[in-house]
Each structure stands twice: as C-alpha cells, then as structure tokens.
Amino acid sequence: MVALAxxxxxxxxxxxxxxxxxxxxPLPNGFPAGTLAIxxxxxxxxxxxxxxxxxxLKIPQTVRIGLGTGLTGSFTTFSTxxxxxxxLCRSGQVWLAALYVGVSIAGGIGLAGLGHLAAKSxxxxxxxxxxx
Numbered sequence: 001m002v003a004l005a006x007x008x009x010x011x012x013x014x015x016x017x018x019x020x021x022x023x024x025x026p027l028p029n030g031f032p033a034g035t036l037a038i039x040x041x042x043x044x045x046x047x048x049x050x051x052x053x054x055x056x057l058k059i060p061q062t063v064r065i066g067l068g069t070g071l072t073g074s075f076t077t078f079s080t081x082x083x084x085x086x087x088l089c090r091s092g093q094v095w096l097a098a099l100y101v102g103v104s105i106a107g108g109i110g111l112a113g114l115g116h117l118a119a120k121s122x123x124x125x126x127x128x129x130x131x132x
Contacts, residue, residue, distance in 0.1 A: 002066075005065055010071065012070075013070060014075070020037070024038075030087075030093060036081075043076070047113060049068060050068060
C-alpha cells in the first residue's frame with residue numbers, strides 16, 4: 001500500500017511540476033525562474049506538511065509518504081536545478097548561476113523553516129510553541 005501511495009503521489013507531483021514549468025517560463029536572460037519557483041514552493045510545502053503531520057494531525061504514514069516523498073519529491077527537482085546552474089556557467093553567466101544557487105539554497109532552507117513555523121503555530125498549543 002505504501003508503494004502505491006508513493007507512485008500515485010509521484011505521478012501527481014510530476015504532472016504538477018510539468019504544468020507549473022510550462023506556466024513559469026525562464027527569464028529572457030536564461031534564469032530558470034520556473035525551477036526556482038517549483039523548488040521553493042516544494043520546500044515551503046514540505047516544511048509545513050511534515051511539521052503538521054507530526055503534530056496533532058493524525059495522517060497515516062502511507063499518506064505522509066505519498067505526499068511528502070512521492071508528490072513533493074517528484075514535484076521538486078535537484079537534478080534540473082543542477083543542470084540549469086551548470087548551463088548558466090557554461091554560457092558565461094557565472095554570476096547569474098551563483099545567484100540561482102544562492103537563492104535556491106538560502107530560499108529553500110528559509111521557506112522550509114517558514115513552513116515549519118507556520119504549521120507549528122497553527123497546529124500546536126501555545127505552550128508547545130514557546131518550548132521549541
């Protein structure tokens with residue numbers, strides 16, 4: 001059952017990634033805005049979801065794996081991010097590549113943290129919020 005949840009989540013995440021990638025095109029200078037937006041959204045969602053599902057929400061492990069690993073894992077993409085950064089460097093846009101990598105890493109960690117804080121403030125009691 002877990003494998004099926006993972007496969008269904010991965011299918012949905014891949015379709016969402018493709019559609020969002022079509023909607024958010026690269027900028028004229030080649031900056032991969034679509035991949036950046038997708039990866040940052042995935043970081044925000046996963047930070048929120050894992051925190052929310054570990055608190056008062058009683059989400060079965062099968063659903064957590066399907067949404068967390070399956071959907072979010074196939075929605076976001078480290079390999080495309082890496083290739084796009086290399087392509088920016090190869091085209092002589094090293095500073096743009098550095099910006100892309102920096103915003104991806106700092107933004108990803110920041111948004112995962114923001115998602116965690118948002119879920120924590122919504123799903124935990126006031127006493128639990130102050131202790132962590």
